[in-house]
Structures are given as C-alpha cells and as structure tokens.
C-alpha cells in the first residue's frame with residue numbers, strides 16, 4: 364500500500380485510510396449512493412449519516428476492517444471497505460467499492476478489489492468474500508461477474524426504497540489472484 368500505480372487513469376495512489384479521511388469518503392459515498400436512490404428527499408439524511416459513519420470508521424483501529432483509498436493527487440477517486448468474518452457461511456463482507464463517475468472504466472475498481480482480495484486471502488484464507496448489490500445496478504453486476512463472482516442469494520430489502528438486494532460473491536476469493544482481476 365501507499366504505492367502509486369501508473370495505469371489508464373494516470374498515476375493513481377493506493378493507500379490505507381487514516382483518521383482525517385472520513386469527510387472525503389463520506390462525500391464520495393453520498394455521491395455514489397444518490398445515483399441509485401429513487402428518493403431525493405433522503406439526500407440530507409444520507410449525507411449526514413454517511414459522514415458520521417466514515418468519520419467513525421476512519422478513527423477506529425480495527426484489524427478486521429480494511430479501508431483503502433485511490434487518489435489522483437489530492438482528489439479521492441475511489442475507495443473500498445471490507446470487514447472480515449461477517450457471515451459464518453459467506454465469509455468476509457466487501458461493504459463498499461466505489462469509484463467516482465468521472466474515473467470509472469479505468470481499472471481503479473479492479474485494483475481496489477485486488478487489494479481487498481489479497482488482504483482477505485491472507486487474513487482468512489478459507490473464507491469466502493461477498494457483497495450486496497441492488498438489482499438495478501447492472502454495471503456492478505457485470506463488473507463482479509466478469510471477475511468470477513456469482514449471485515449467491517437474493518434477500519429482503521436493506522436499502523430504503525428498494526425491494527430486494529442480491530448477494531454476490533466468491534466462495535474462494537483467492538482464485539481471483541491467480542487470474543488477473
């Protein structure tokens with residue numbers, strides 16, 4: 364970590380989050396979230412909720428959490444957060460993987476995913492890795508399917524205004540490291 368990678372998106376630096384990063388992550392998360400929320404009135408609630416969550420997560424030292432950032436200069440362009448051992452059957456949770464709209468399709472999401480998988484394979488080599496997706500989020504479904512994930516389960520609503528969520532994931536995520544994710 365802390366490395367700068369020259370890719371299609373130019374020099375992107377990947378590093379672990381620190382205590383000061385909560386506000387930038389909260390704002391980027393809000394931007395991404397609002398893109399999928401049908402209810403604009405939720406906007407203010409979402410901003411304050413996201414800021415509180417990320418400020419709290421950034422100041423917490425938790426070895427079972429991996430919070431990674433992708434930056435171009437001083438600009439936060441993407442982030443990923445994973446939580447180890449969240450489900451006895453499905454393993455670790457990829458709670459968030461977001462890339463700012465202007466920076467999508469340039470390899471940043473794949474690079475963040477690769478870092479999370481490496482961490483998860485080292486910490487919990489026999490656990491799976493899973494995430495929740497909205498059924499309307501076809502772009503993300505394509506992204507994960509092309510990286511070897513499978514739809515594991517549909518579940519009841521977890522996000523306001525939507526009727527269901529899909530559980531996607533890998534039973535053995537380390538297999539992604541053998542291929543190029």
Ligand SMILES: CC(C)(COP(=O)(O)OP(=O)(O)OC[C@H]1O[C@@H](n2cnc3c(N)ncnc32)[C@H](O)[C@@H]1OP(=O)(O)O)[C@@H](O)C(=O)NCCC(=O)NCCS
Pocket residue numbers: 395458459460461462463466467468469470471472473474494495496500502503505506509
């Ligand atoms: C899904 C996401 C993380 C992918 O990150 P990214 O940096 O754009 O992805 P990469 O450039 O590494 O990979 C591009 C691939 O993603 C998929 N993809 C990403 N954005 C897409 C879009 N708008 N339309 C169609 N496919 C898309 C494609 O499969 C694409 O091609 P490839 O498989 O041939 O490589 C990003 O698009 C994103 O942040 N989306 C909004 C938030 C979100 O949905 N997060 C997932 C739920 S936690």
